[in-house]
Structures are given as structure tokens and as C-alpha cells.
Amino acid sequence: MADLFPAGDPGDPDQCLAARLAAATAEGRPLRIKLGIDPTGSDIHLGHSILFRKLRAFQDAGHTAVLIIGDFTARIGDPTGKSATRVQISKEQVEANATTYLKQLGQGQPKEQALLDFETSGRLEVRRNSEWLEGLDLPQVIGLLGTATVGQMLAKDDFSKRYGSGTPIALHEFLYPLLQGYDSVAVDADVELGGTDQKFNVAMGRDLQRHFGQRTQFGMLLPILVGLDGVQKMSKSLGNTVGLEDDPLSMYSKLEKVGDGAINDYVTLLTDLDLETLPENPREKQKAMALAVTASRHGQEAAAKAQADAATLVGGAGDAAADVPEASLAAVNFPAKAFYLLSAVGICASSSEARRQIKGGAARLEGEKISDPNQEFASAAELEGKVLQLGKKTFRRLVG
RNA sequence: GGGUCGGUGCCCGAGUGGUUAAUGGGGGCGGACUGUAAAUCCGCUGGCUCUGCCUACGUUGGUUCAAAUCCAACCCGGCCCA
Structure with a gap:
């Protein structure tokens, strides 16, 4: 099992997962396992799936997964790991992302194929934190703010780096850890799952639970998956992800x-x-x-x-009967020059880039190198079914 | 609110009136190499069916034959003071 948090006093039953499990058994109730995700992007990637695999393991052991869609917090943006103020995103965008997340997690699928068990009753609660956060009034917000200090916030690595380097920190960003910690209170979490970078936030959840007179959650911090670059954590914004889809x-x-x-x-x-x-x-x-x-x-x-x-x-071999993604020629106006073709078909981002790639010797048609960006193709007919290649990794089979 | 410094291409960061999409680094893409990759070496890194034409240095206006570079106002930010 991964990193446990907090190590704490081994004599304190409150901080030991085994004790938690035992207590749950004694009380005859499943544990409530919190996992929060902010629907800030449209795709879940393998980095996230570590957490979901663990959550699923808890489900299979009979516990209740409480999946919190951070629809409210997503609009603030988790400052963790960010070196700049995150752009706030719209409510509509968040909602759309949440829907795709659930789909990718296997909503509506049999549990054998899905990442999470959506089928077995009592094993999953999907909650949105707008349920409780949207309704907070100012006195309550002030109460939350009163539980932490500026010093604590600035001790957090991300904030201290930004503060030290003169990068702006907006005040609302301080609210993020508090709000996501309050989620633990709202759902009465026994255990919270998170990446090791979520230590601060998970700890904040404990503080708030204590503040509100609840038993404090056990934080289970799982390792962060490094991205394809082998250096930084897997993250959409770093472009080093493998998407579940x-x-x-x-x-x-x-x-x-x-x-x-x-x-x-x-x-x-x-x-x-x-x-x-x-x-x-x-x-x-x-x-x-x-x-x-x-x-x-x-x-x-x-x-x-x-x-x-x-x-x-x-x-x-390039042109093998492999499963090459298709690209439509429908949007291409003939006669088409090679560089225009590459861009019109979507294999290059722009026609200028296509021109450069061709000059750099990256483009091939049916394995034959295209060396002249101005090479002309008269009609779609002569291209249909052929494989267009850019570099070693990108292939498109041209279709009408 | 006052003072001060600053806002440059994906990011960081030079440049401070004049042939040029704008030095350098990072990242990215491509080529060579390799067990794929990494490392290394090389090339590319605004847009446009392109031998040319567009749009670019916070925004808007101005000075000038000529501005990222000068001036003004505005917007945004850092630091210091209040």
C-alpha cells in the first residue's frame, strides 16, 4: 500500500487505517472514501487512474466511494503545482467536463469494464461540491477563512514559490484549500484519496473536520505518475499524458x-x-x-x-493493413499542392508548418517521401485510400 | 492613494528609431543515431493553396520618411510607502 498520511502517533487510533477498518466493521457500516476531482479538462488520463484504481479497490472491498465532482472549486482552480494564476472557467464548461468524466469512468457500463463500480448499490455516491459550497453565506465563508492563517498558506510550497518570485497570487486562491477541505466535512469522509501533491489540501480537510467536531479523515496519498517525458508529473497542460480515451x-x-x-x-x-x-x-x-x-x-x-x-x-512499412486513423478529403479543394493538402487534411496545424515539415523531409505518401511542397495533386481520386505520413508516428489514411 | 520598475513570439528573456518576423535559452516538431526513448549531432519553430501578400512586441491614439524602440492616455502586474 502506498504512502500513508499522516504517520502520526501510532498509538492514536484515529490515525491508523487498520483501526478505521476495524471500527467500520464493528459499527457494521462501510467506510466513506472521498476522492475529489475538478473537471477542469475534458479528459481523464492514466495519472488520474491510479487514484481511481485505488478507489475501485475500496469499492470492491465493500466500502462507499464518494466521488466529488469539484464543479464549484473548478471555477477557482486548484493552485497546487501551478506557477501562475489559473484561468477561471465557466459553469457551462465545467458541467460539460463533468459529464465526460463520468462517462470515462464508466457510468452506464457494466462494472467489469468500467473503472469504477457504478452498478452495485451503496458503493458509489457522486456529489457535486456546488451542492454545499454555493449556498455558503459570507459569515460562513469568513468562518472558514478564520481556520487558517496567512503563514500556513504561504508555507505551502506552491504559494511560497510564487510569492518569492513575485508572481501574483489572487486572494481567492487561498480559498481553494479551504473549500475542498470543507468537502470532507460535507460528505463526512473517513478516508480521502489524493496524490502526494494533495497533502496540504487533505490535511486542511482534517483541520476543518476537527473544527466542525467531526472525526478526522484518514489521508491516503498515492504516488504521482510521471508523464511520458519521464520527468514531470503527468498533466494535461504539460502535454505528457496518455488519455483513457x-x-x-x-x-x-x-x-x-x-x-x-x-x-x-x-x-x-x-x-x-x-x-x-x-x-x-x-x-x-x-x-x-x-x-x-x-x-x-x-x-x-x-x-x-x-x-x-x-x-x-x-x-x-508505413502502409501496412494497420489500423490507421482516417482523414477526410472532403474539405480539400483540388487541385491541391502538397503543403496545402497536409494542412487541409489536419495532419499539420497550418499550411506554413506543412511547408516546413515537407522541406524537413518529414512527409511521406505511401512511404514515398514528398520533397516538393508545391507538388500538385489533381483530384481526390488519385489520393483515396493512400496513407499520408508525417514523421515516424503520425499516419492518416485518406478517404473521400 | 503616492513612489518606482515593468508588460516582447508556446514559456523565459534580449533588444531601446531604420535593411530582417525580431539575439539567446527552454519547450515543441522534424532528420540522423539507438532497443523505442533518453543522451548527442543537425534543421525548423507567425499566418496565407506562397516565388508574393498579410498580421505581430499590453490597449488606443500621436510624433516621424521610418517605431517593439519616442510622446500621451488607458488597462494589467511586481516592489516600497501609506
């Missing part, structure tokens, strides 16, 4: 490239594989991990196909 091929091909330094973390945090039984060869280990993770999301069969396809594509 990624198709098997791109999921697999991203994962098989995880750096040697990060591979063991991926194995232990994302799969049920035993490190001991895996091949020593780092390349083989990567493949095994990538296969297992892909399979856990898309099934064994799809994962195996992705592995085969990845080998074919990267192996250079």
Missing part, C-alpha cells in the same frame, strides 16, 4: 516509449504485473507494460492488435 494504437505506442527510468513506476502503479517476472531487457519490459495497460482499457485482443500495428508502422 486514447485509441488502442496511440495508447500503446505512447506507452512503449516510456523512459527507462519511469518504466517500473508504470508497471507497479498501472498494472497488476509482477516486476519480478518481467523480462530484464528494458525494451521488452516496455512492451509488456504497454500491452498490459492497453489491455486493461481496451481488452486483450485490441491491445495485441495495437502492438502488432505499432511494430509494423514504426518498423517503416
Whole structure:
């Protein structure tokens, strides 16, 4: 089991998970396991899935997962790990994100396939923190603010760095830890799950529970998954993520490239594989991990196909019968010059970029290098069914 | 509110009247190499169906043949004082 927080006084039953479990059994009730997510982006990635896997384990053990959609706090933005003031997002955007999150977590799916168990009654509560936060009045907010000090806030790593470097900190950002801590009070959490970077916030939840006369929650802090760059944490804004919704091929091909330094973390945090039984060869280990993770999301069969396809594509055959994403020629006006084609088909962000890529020797059609950006194609007919390639990793099969 | 410094391309950060999308670094993308990657080396890193034409240095106006660079107002921020 991962990092437990707080280590605290071992004699204090309040701070021991085993004691919690025992007490729950004695009382004949399941524990309430809080996990809060802020719907600030549209996709859940593998970094999040560590937490959800743990939450699911609690569910399977008979406890109640209390999933808090931070629809209210998302509008403030968690300052954790941020070096700049986060842009506030709209209510509508938050709501849309929340819907996709639930879908990605497996709402409406049988529990065997879903990340969380949405089926078994009593195992899941989905709450939105606007339920209780929106209704707070000013005296209550002031009461919350009174429980923490500026010194405590500035001791938090993110804030102290920003303060030290002269980066603005808006006052409302101080409210974030308090509000998300108040969530623990609102749902009467026994245990809160979070990444190790959530230590401050989880601790704040304990303080507030104590303040409100509740038994304090047990914080379970799970390791942060490093991103594909092998250095920074997996985060959408850093662009080093593997999305849960990624198709098997791109999921697999991203994962098989995880750096040697990060591979063991991926194995232990994302799969049920035993490190001991895996091949020593780092390349083989990567493949095994990538296969297992892909399979856990898309099934064994799809994962195996992705592995085969990845080998074919990267192996250079380029035009194999692999499962290449399609790109429509419908938006392309013919005659089309090569650079325009690349951009119109969406494989390059702009026509200027396409021109550069072609000059740099990155573009291929059916494995043949396109060297002239101005090369002209007369009609869609001569391109249909062919595979357009950019670099080693990006392929599009052109369709009418 | 006063003083002061500052707002430059994805980010950081040079530049302080004049051939140029604007030094450098990071990141990103591409090429070579390799077990994929990393490391290393090389190239690219505003837009446009592009041998040219557009739009760019907080915003708006002004001075000038000419401004990211000068002036004014405004907006935003750091620090100090109150």
C-alpha cells in the first residue's frame, strides 16, 4: 500500500487505517472514501487512474466511494503545482467536463469494464461540491477563512514559490484549500484519496473536520505518475499524458516509449504485473507494460492488435493493413499542392508548418517521401485510400 | 492613494528609431543515431493553396520618411510607502 498520511502517533487510533477498518466493521457500516476531482479538462488520463484504481479497490472491498465532482472549486482552480494564476472557467464548461468524466469512468457500463463500480448499490455516491459550497453565506465563508492563517498558506510550497518570485497570487486562491477541505466535512469522509501533491489540501480537510467536531479523515496519498517525458508529473497542460480515451494504437505506442527510468513506476502503479517476472531487457519490459495497460482499457485482443500495428508502422512499412486513423478529403479543394493538402487534411496545424515539415523531409505518401511542397495533386481520386505520413508516428489514411 | 520598475513570439528573456518576423535559452516538431526513448549531432519553430501578400512586441491614439524602440492616455502586474 502506498504512502500513508499522516504517520502520526501510532498509538492514536484515529490515525491508523487498520483501526478505521476495524471500527467500520464493528459499527457494521462501510467506510466513506472521498476522492475529489475538478473537471477542469475534458479528459481523464492514466495519472488520474491510479487514484481511481485505488478507489475501485475500496469499492470492491465493500466500502462507499464518494466521488466529488469539484464543479464549484473548478471555477477557482486548484493552485497546487501551478506557477501562475489559473484561468477561471465557466459553469457551462465545467458541467460539460463533468459529464465526460463520468462517462470515462464508466457510468452506464457494466462494472467489469468500467473503472469504477457504478452498478452495485451503496458503493458509489457522486456529489457535486456546488451542492454545499454555493449556498455558503459570507459569515460562513469568513468562518472558514478564520481556520487558517496567512503563514500556513504561504508555507505551502506552491504559494511560497510564487510569492518569492513575485508572481501574483489572487486572494481567492487561498480559498481553494479551504473549500475542498470543507468537502470532507460535507460528505463526512473517513478516508480521502489524493496524490502526494494533495497533502496540504487533505490535511486542511482534517483541520476543518476537527473544527466542525467531526472525526478526522484518514489521508491516503498515492504516488504521482510521471508523464511520458519521464520527468514531470503527468498533466494535461504539460502535454505528457496518455488519455483513457486514447485509441488502442496511440495508447500503446505512447506507452512503449516510456523512459527507462519511469518504466517500473508504470508497471507497479498501472498494472497488476509482477516486476519480478518481467523480462530484464528494458525494451521488452516496455512492451509488456504497454500491452498490459492497453489491455486493461481496451481488452486483450485490441491491445495485441495495437502492438502488432505499432511494430509494423514504426518498423517503416508505413502502409501496412494497420489500423490507421482516417482523414477526410472532403474539405480539400483540388487541385491541391502538397503543403496545402497536409494542412487541409489536419495532419499539420497550418499550411506554413506543412511547408516546413515537407522541406524537413518529414512527409511521406505511401512511404514515398514528398520533397516538393508545391507538388500538385489533381483530384481526390488519385489520393483515396493512400496513407499520408508525417514523421515516424503520425499516419492518416485518406478517404473521400 | 503616492513612489518606482515593468508588460516582447508556446514559456523565459534580449533588444531601446531604420535593411530582417525580431539575439539567446527552454519547450515543441522534424532528420540522423539507438532497443523505442533518453543522451548527442543537425534543421525548423507567425499566418496565407506562397516565388508574393498579410498580421505581430499590453490597449488606443500621436510624433516621424521610418517605431517593439519616442510622446500621451488607458488597462494589467511586481516592489516600497501609506
